[in-house]
């Protein structure tokens with residue numbers, strides 16, 4: 001009984017439950033803004049594909065990403081254990097598969113047999129790496145750790161909050177959140193047809209780990225002398241890696257189910273022995289691989305042939321404080337959504353096409369939804385790749401005039417919509433909320449004639465571009481709700497040498 005409880009399969013399940021809980025807690029902690037000391041980006045930093053792709057785009061490895069060496073070396077020794085023991089995306093897909101697929105043994109064997117479409121992930125990986133080598137990081141679109149972090153940040157947690165009302169003071173909203181939720185649900189639903197469809201066919205991290213576990217030191221092996229070809233080892237195989245025949249080590253997720261399911265005690269994990277089965281090499285069509293690389297090479301200049309925030313500054317692409325210059329930002333941001341999740345005002349939103357196709361789901365600030373809190377630097381603390389560099393509050397707000405504050409843009413008045421400027425209505429909201437000291441907004445008292453012929457003194461607001469940091473609270477609080485009378489654009493941002501006003505007062 002105890003031996004059965006302590007089977008490798010059950011130990012794996014315990015680890016999987018622990019890592020899934022850890023992932024949920026770490027992403028959740030960012031909701032409570034109490035992440036001091038916690039490694040909230042741990043899973044992203046462990047991800048070898050994040051490290052490899054950001055290395056290819058920037059030729060540097062951001063400090064936290066050195067942790068991914070643990071997974072790289074571990075995979076070369078123990079096989080693709082990450083997929084069934086640690087990866088929250090793999091574990092959630094496995095749970096979804098177990099719920100959907102209550103099948104007869106014969107159908108389970110059919111479902112868990114190897115299929116040639118499982119090669120597709122290697123071609124996807126090749127495409128992403130070619131694009132990264134050219135300088136555009138798109139792995140975050142399908143890399144499971146950024147994928148699931150983003151899905152939790154912009155759809156799962158807001159949905160849970162909607163029903164429970166417990167996490168946030170205010171219900172968070174995200175542009176395109178429904179699309180991200182729909183993609184996530186579709187991926188989970190795919191398990192209804194093929195167990196772990198995502199992991200077996202699409203996952204570029206699975207492909208990278210598959211390459212690394214091509215010849216692992218420790219591996220699953222079958223004692224051919226004991227095996228009676230009952231195929232029970234295939235029934236619950238996570239990797240669809242043919243454990244009953246010549247095992248495909250690159251597909252094997254070391255789930256240990258075959259060992260527990262074999263009635264003849266013919267399946268083992270460890271150093272292969274003389275009596276063990278032979279292993280099948282990686283199933284990749286070299287011609288298709290070359291075609292994919294050529295496709296990436298052709299696609300890259302096409303992606304660059306459109307105007308993006310990298311080629312010409314876009315007023316709507318306001319990045320979080322501490323962001324590096326736009327070109328480097330797009331080379332580093334993996335679209336994980338950690339910064340969106342942690343922002344207390346919900347101002348950080350996933351971009352749609354504002355920053356071009358390359359910038360899809362990267363963070364931009366939408367002041368209609370929130371504003372950048374003056375004393376907050378949280379987003380700079382969670383970014384795993386250095387797209388947003390760590391800030392201190394002192395560095396962010398500066399000490400004018402000696403030490404300049406960090407600017408993310410400048411606010412402009414739309415005088416045709418501003419109440420004191422055009423509607424003969426008193427309003428000082430923007431000046432009251434402006435957090436800088438001295439305030440960036442100042443007034444000029446102007447006596448104006450009203451419609452009935454009487455006169456009245458109004459305070460007309462003006463902007464001091466030297467003092468404005470672009471926090472956007474004035475835009476967010478402006479009583480002209482649909483299109484505020486004061487709006488922030490990215491010009492003047494500290495991170496750019498060129499996105500500046502060429503004439504100054």
Ligand code: SF4
Pocket residue numbers: 320321342343344345346347348371372373374376377378379380
């Ligand atoms: S620094 Fe500003 S943008 Fe970043 S998390 Fe804080 S409030 Fe949000």
Ligand code: SF4
Pocket residue numbers: 332333334335336337338339340362363382383384385386387388
């Ligand atoms: S900028 Fe935001 S979305 Fe991009 S890598 Fe950093 S935390 Fe993730």
Ligand code: SF4
Pocket residue numbers: 410411430433434435436440441463467468469470471472473474475488
């Ligand atoms: S954006 Fe508005 S509130 Fe913020 S510093 Fe500039 S003027 Fe003040």
